[in-house]
Amino acid sequence: MSQQRQGSTPGEADGVPAFPDLPEATIARLPEYLRALHHLAETGAETVSSEGLAAAAGVNSAKLRKDLSHLGSYGTRGVGYDVALLIDQIEYILGLDKNRAVCLVGVGNLGHALAGYAGFASRGFRVVALFDADPKKVGERINGLAVQHIDDLDRVAAEEGIAIGVIATPPGSAQAVADVLVAAGVTSILNFAPGVLSVPPNVDVRKVDLAIELQILSFHEHRKASLTALPGGRSAEGGNQEAVGS
Template sequence: MTRREPRPRERGIPEATVARLPVYLRALQALSESGTPTVSSEELASRAGVNSAKLRKDLSHLGSYGTRGVGYDVGYLVYQISRELGLTQDWSVAIVGAGNLGRALANYGGFGTRGFRIAALLDAEPALVGDRVAGLSVGHIDTLEGVVEAENVSIGVIATPAQAAQAVCDRFVGAGVTSVLNFAPVVLNVPPEVDVRKVDLSIELQILAFHEQRKADGREGPERIGTLDAPPGPAGGQ
C-alpha cells in the first residue's frame, strides 16, 4: 500500500488556509508557465485576490518564508504547495452521473495536469451505458464497487439528481472511498472519517444575487436621500 502523506489539517494548517492553497497554486503555475522565476508576496497576493499579510501567514504554515528583497522561488513554492495538497501523486477519480454535468467534468482536460485521473464514469440509466465520453465507456452503477477496487479510486464525484445522491454516496463509502465531491443539491450523511466537499451552483448564484442587490441598494440609496431629504441649492450636500 502506498504510504499516505499527512493531510494539511493533520499538520495543524487551518482549513481556511487549506482552501486558499489551490488558489495560490493556480497563480504560481501561471507564473511558472510564463517563465517567471520569483514572485513577491505582494504580486502573488494580488493574483490570488488576498492581502499580502494573509498570504505570508498562509505560506508560513508550509515553512516557506521567502527571501527579503527577492520574494518566493516560484518553482519551489509550486512543489511545496503541490506536496502539501497531495498533488505530487496521481489520484484516481470516479464520477457517478453521466448527464450533462458528469460529461462536462469527464471532458475537462485540466484534471489530468493537476494530478487527477478520471478512471470511470458511471450511470444507472441503461440508455447511457456504453456511451463514449472523453475516452471512457460509461459503465453501469452496479459496477461501482468493482471499479473502485480495480482502479484504486480515491475520490468519488456525485453528479446525480438529489434523490439518488445519498445512495450513491453510501456505495462509495461502503467501497472504501473516503473523499467525496458532491454536486447534487442535497446534504449528505457520512461517517466522521469521510470528507465531503459540496458544490452547489444555485447557492453560488444566490450569493451573487445578494451582492448585486446590495450594490443596487447602494446606488439607489444616495439618490433617494438626495431627492427626499437634501435641501435645495448647491449647499444641499454639505
C-alpha cells in the first residue's frame, strides 16, 4: 500500500475524490503538523519519525500516527515520513493548493491587524478584498488594498470567486454581515465578533473570541489559586498547553 508513491499531486485520477472521512479532531491538528513540517523542511530534513514530528507539533506520537494513517499511509516503517511528500499530502487534503481568496469585513481595530497579518499570505490565503460599512473608511488603503463599501461585496465576491469571509465587525453588525456574505455565495466564515451567527446548514462557521480565551485562562487561575490555598495543594497537573482548535 505504501508503495504507490505517485509523484504527482496526491490526488485522484478522475472525478472520484473518495474524500477521506477525517475526524474533526484530526483535521484541527493537521495545520499544526503542516507548520512543523515546513519548519523541518527549512532545516533540510528529508524524513521525520512520528516521534520527532509529534514533539515538534506538541502532541502524542501515537495520536500523530493515527491521524496520518487516516489520510492514507505515507510513511515508511523503520524510516519515518518523507517530509516533502507529507507536506504535499496535507496541503492537498486541506485544499491549500488552491491559494484561496478571502475577504475581510470590518476594518476597525482588529480588522486592520488581520488585513496586514503576514501569516495568512504565507500559508496559502490571499486577502483579496476589504469591506466596511463606514463611508469614511472606504478608499483607505491597507497593505496596498483599498477598502470598499460593503454594498459592493456581492459583486466583488462573484468577480474574485471568494468562498471564505472573515468578520471583524462589532458584535451588533455581525449577523447582518454574515447574511450579506452568505447571499454573496460565501460558504465558510471566520467570525471574530462575539455572539452566535445563524447561517444556512451548508455554510461553515468558526468562531474566535479573544475574550473567551482569556476567561478560560482566568478560570484556571482561579482554580490554581484555590488549590494552593488548600493544604493538599498539588501543583496543578491539569492539562496545560492545550491548543485551541476544537
